[in-house]
Amino acid sequence: MIRDNFARRTVYLCKRTMQNKAHLELEDFEAENLAKLQKMFSRKWEFVFMQAEAQYKVDKKRDRLERQILDSQERAFWDVHRPVPGCVNTTEVDFRKLSRSGRPKYSSGGHAALNAAASSGCSPYSTSAAAAHASMPSTSNGAPATTQQTAQSSSGSSSGSGGSFRSNYYARPGLRRCTQVQDTLKLEINQLNSRLSKNVLRTSKVVENYLAYYEHRKVFDPFLTPLGSVSDPFQSQPNPWISDTVDFWQHDKITGDISTRRLKLWEECFEELLADILGRETLQKFLDKEYSGENLRFWWEVQKLRKCSCRMVPVLVTEIYNEFIDSNATSPVNVDCKVMEITEENLKNPNRWSFDEAADHIFCLMKNDSYQRFLRSDIYKDLLIQSKKKVPVKLSRDIGIRFPTLPGFSSNAVRRDANLTVGGAQTVVATSGSSSCSPTTATTTLDD
Structure with missing residues (x-):
């Protein structure tokens, strides 16, 4: 009977997590209770969760009024039999004695x-x-x-x-x-x-590291290294912050290729590659070809676990464990015995940091092995070669950017035109006079 009550309680809490309604969100003590129940029903958890899904689907088919009544009745039942910690349990206290004494007696x-x-x-x-x-x-x-x-x-x-x-x-x-x-x-x-009161590094060493970092990374800063100048190794489009063109931002969208600047930034460190959405997707394709894509998926799921809401922590911990850590996992990750023991110990009290040791271990494996092979792979080399080719697309457009009237300016409209070579053809669009207040018509030609 006690086991049946626990199962009914587990099904009720699982149904609450499936409903995206603010008033049905799990409280902190309910989330902890669900985590303990999940540990209790570790071998039968899939069966319990399937039962909750089945009941949730049946409830969705009911009328709205009937569904609200049943939800209220079920919540009232558990409020009585599983009250909030710190409140009087009505099933264990004799209210006749309680009313006579006025309040419970404490030692x-x-x-x-x-x-x-x-x-x-x-x-x-x-x-x-x-x-x-x-x-x-x-x-x-x-x-x-x-x-x-x-x-x-x-x-x-x-x-x-x-x-x-x-x-x-x-x-x-x-x-x-x-x-x-x-x-x-x-x-x-x-x-x-x-x-905060302890100095890990000396100030002189910190300054030296910052100066070395600046000298090494300044070529990627469009303000420190003017774009399109002789000192720019990538020969990028003009800086959009000090010019009237946005081609620097729209390069990948216009050409369909990844810019050389972006690819070279991936070579700087593994963290830059993971911070870029497109870089992470490219690395995922490479790892899937090498049958190790579960490592990156596991690491990314752990990052999402660290930032999720408290009520979703037990659910995500269960999903990550069943998919990557369990002995019968669908996509098991490669972790050693020591890390596995630490992770199993952390899962006795599941929280958003339970998989940190395993995630750090997988991160080091990818950084020292997979990342180096990715930089030497044909996928990355093909992207580099494609980014250095001349793009056979001609865009000719005139953008009008309006500024407030200022002394020394004869017009409040600034226009520009673009000349790009298309295959062997070339088109020149002339600009109108500076005294005109409306931009000229934009023309776009594409030659195959």
């Missing part, structure tokens, strides 16, 4: 534990927050408190309550439970603040 030890936790300045409702507070230096009456003293005070308050502090806390209505996500973020903030 003095429970009050002492709450007062001690409040005076410490840290939330007492989870062990991770207590550990974070114990690692940070705190003062009491001018003397620093040690970790051992904090642990003793915490254990003393728990023993004085006649049981675990957590059980006393959940028995108290009106108190908001500090979720584990908040505790993790607080611990991370404390660690980052402690690193």
Whole structure:
């Protein structure tokens, strides 16, 4: 019977995640509950999820009014039998006694534990927050408190309550439970603040690195290296920020090829290749040909997991695990035993950082192996050769850009014309006088 209740609860939460409605989004405690249930039904999770999908499809076929009534009834049922942590459970408390006493009775030890936790300045409702507070230096009456003293005070308050502090806390209505996500973020903030006072590199070394980076990368900056000039190794179109043409931005769209500047930027580092959407797609095609495309897909799914909403974390963790990590995964990634053990340990408490070790391992494999082979591959060499060819497309257009009337300007319209060679033919479009206020007609010719 208990197992059936857990299964019904799991199906209900899965149905909630399938509906894109704001009022049906999972709360923090519900998302944690779903993650625990998923771990409990690890072997039968696919069956439970299929059952939830089937019920969701049946509910969608119902009338709107009937569907709203059933949703309200189901939510009311679970609000009663699985209330919010910190609230009174109506199925366990005798309301006749509760009405006579006016409120539940608490032991003095429970009050002492709450007062001690409040005076410490840290939330007492989870062990991770207590550990974070114990690692940070705190003062009491001018003397620093040690970790051992904090642990003793915490254990003393728990023993004085006649049981675990957590059980006393959940028995108290009106108190908001500090979720584990908040505790993790607080611990991370404390660690980052402690690193602000430590210098990892010397200032002279940092300046030297910045100067070397500037000298190496200035050819890719259109302001530091004027486009189309002798110093420009790519002979690109004029800078769109200081000219009246946007061909620099529209090059790939107009020609259908990737510019040499963009391809050479991919050679600089692996991070530049992954940051470019087109570069990532090109690398994915190359890896698929070498039967290792799952590595890039896994790494990208982990990046999306880090930035997703809290309610979607359990769902994405399950999808990533079933597709890439599980022994019966559809696209297993190549990770060693040590990384696999760390990942399995992290999945006991799933969060958005559970796959970080595996993702870093896959990133290093791609950077040291796949990336080097990609730069030597025929795919990349063909793109380089194609980008250096003359484009057999002639565009002749006149763009009118209007500026406000300023002293020294005889007209508020600036026009330009473009001359590009098409095969062996050439067309010249003459501009009108500078005193005209309307741009000339644009003509576009394409010769095969």
